[in-house]
Amino acid sequence: MPILNRIAEFHPEMTAWRQDFHTHPETAFEEVRTSGIIAEKLRQFGCDEVVTGIARTGVVGVIRGQGGNEGGGGRAIGLRADIDALPIEEATGLPYASQTRGKMHACGHDGHATMLLGAARYLAETRNFSGTVYVIFQPAEEAGGGGNVMVQEGLFDRFPMQRVFGMHNWPGAPEGSFYWRYGPVMAATANIKATITGKGAHGAMPHQGNDPIVIAAQIVSALQSVVARNIEPVEGGVLTIGHIQGGDTWNVIPQTVTLRGTARWFKPEVGDMLEAKFTSLVTGIAAAFGAEAEAVFDRGYPATVNEAESTDLAVKAALAVAGEARVVEMPKPTMGGEDFSFMLNAKPGNYIMLGAGRSPADPQVHHPKYDFNDAILPIGASYWATLAEQLLPRD
Ligand SMILES: [Zn+2]
Numbered sequence: 001m002p003i004l005n006r007i008a009e010f011h012p013e014m015t016a017w018r019q020d021f022h023t024h025p026e027t028a029f030e031e032v033r034t035s036g037i038i039a040e041k042l043r044q045f046g047c048d049e050v051v052t053g054i055a056r057t058g059v060v061g062v063i064r065g066q067g068g069n070e071g072g073g074g075r076a077i078g079l080r081a082d083i084d085a086l087p088i089e090e091a092t093g094l095p096y097a098s099q100t101r102g103k104m105h106a107c108g109h110d111g112h113a114t115m116l117l118g119a120a121r122y123l124a125e126t127r128n129f130s131g132t133v134y135v136i137f138q139p140a141e142e143a144g145g146g147g148n149v150m151v152q153e154g155l156f157d158r159f160p161m162q163r164v165f166g167m168h169n170w171p172g173a174p175e176g177s178f179y180w181r182y183g184p185v186m187a188a189t190a191n192i193k194a195t196i197t198g199k200g201a202h203g204a205m206p207h208q209g210n211d212p213i214v215i216a217a218q219i220v221s222a223l224q225s226v227v228a229r230n231i232e233p234v235e236g237g238v239l240t241i242g243h244i245q246g247g248d249t250w251n252v253i254p255q256t257v258t259l260r261g262t263a264r265w266f267k268p269e270v271g272d273m274l275e276a277k278f279t280s281l282v283t284g285i286a287a288a289f290g291a292e293a294e295a296v297f298d299r300g301y302p303a304t305v306n307e308a309e310s311t312d313l314a315v316k317a318a319l320a321v322a323g324e325a326r327v328v329e330m331p332k333p334t335m336g337g338e339d340f341s342f343m344l345n346a347k348p349g350n351y352i353m354l355g356a357g358r359s360p361a362d363p364q365v366h367h368p369k370y371d372f373n374d375a376i377l378p379i380g381a382s383y384w385a386t387l388a389e390q391l392l393p394r395d
């Protein structure tokens with residue numbers, strides 16, 4: 001069973017929805033137009049309930065199969081798409097490019113929302129399943145952790161389900177292929193910041209000050225040992241300084257220097273170690289030089305970890321849609337972050353990658369020239385629909 005025929009029939013309509021979302025991008029928790037259109041379409045499709053306002057701009061559509069909840073024995077699954085754009089100035093020059101300055105659908109969430117809408121339309125029309133499908137349209141994946149806010153606002157209490165599934169397009173991987181993985185698939189993240197406060201002085205009279213630039217240099221060097229000398233070599237971890245700021249001119253030693261960066265990891269104990277070592281090196285080195293430093297380790301999204309049985313079920317649906325040659329086990333996770341992790345921490349589930357084709361040299365996600373590939377819309381929608389029909393069979 002490849003792409004579902006009925007879904008292929010409305011591919012042109014899905015393309016129009018996707019390009020309309022693309023023209024009107026909205027960022028974290030401001031997806032008012034986007035979620036308004038989603039809710040309107042879900043009602044048009046005949047969803048049994050359409051709930052808005054969860055995590056501000058989130059929407060959940062409820063689709064009951066034949067026999068409803070009772071007929072389905074209380075069985076239910078959640079399918080989740082993110083809907084937000086990024087604060088990027090688009091440079092594609094496409095006819096349907098962003099009309100909002102400084103905002104762009106540069107991660108393909110316009111496509112994610114559309115694929116789930118396509119599946120919702122098919123499922124509401126055919127009802128070839130028993131039990132309940134919840135289609136979850138989540139705001140603020142790129143910033144603000146909308147996935148966490150939905151869980152905090154009772155997503156899984158209000159919509160009881162056994163499993164939840166997510167999907168992301170992957171440009172550079174063959175078009176219509178699926179990439180799956182047991183266990184960790186995306187990393188946990190933290191924004192890190194160190195503020196070193198010494199004593200400023202004339203650049204020609206350094207003995208009268210306490211140079212925070214020299215101290216910052218020592219700290220940056222020492223931080224390189226955290227991953228290299230503390231994490232077991234087969235485990236994953238990153239500690240990157242991406243920003244260093246201090247001073248204004250040639251001949252003045254400044255008072256303060258600021259370092260900012262990112263930390264990534266998979267295992268909670270590795271995250272705890274990164275935090276402890278980052279904090280002790282920053283404060284300890286500054287103190288050894290007679291200065292002061294403040295270290296901030298601001299945790300963001302937890303690691304995205306796939307549950308084994310849900311992953312087997314996701315792979316089975318992907319195989320039905322794409323065939324054996326195009327369903328591939330990922331050899332390793334990526335160090336990117338993803339707030340679907342909050343849902344996976346609360347419910348068993350799986351997060352799968354859908355190959356978006358084009359060349360690996362073409363613009364990747366978060367690039368001002370990236371664009372979602374509309375050719376994969378019916379493939380993603382068919383995956384969602386197949387997953388629902390396989391997991392919630394009528395007999
Ligand atoms: Zn992104």
Ligand SMILES: [Zn+2]
Pocket residue numbers: 107108109141168365
């Ligand atoms: Zn994304």
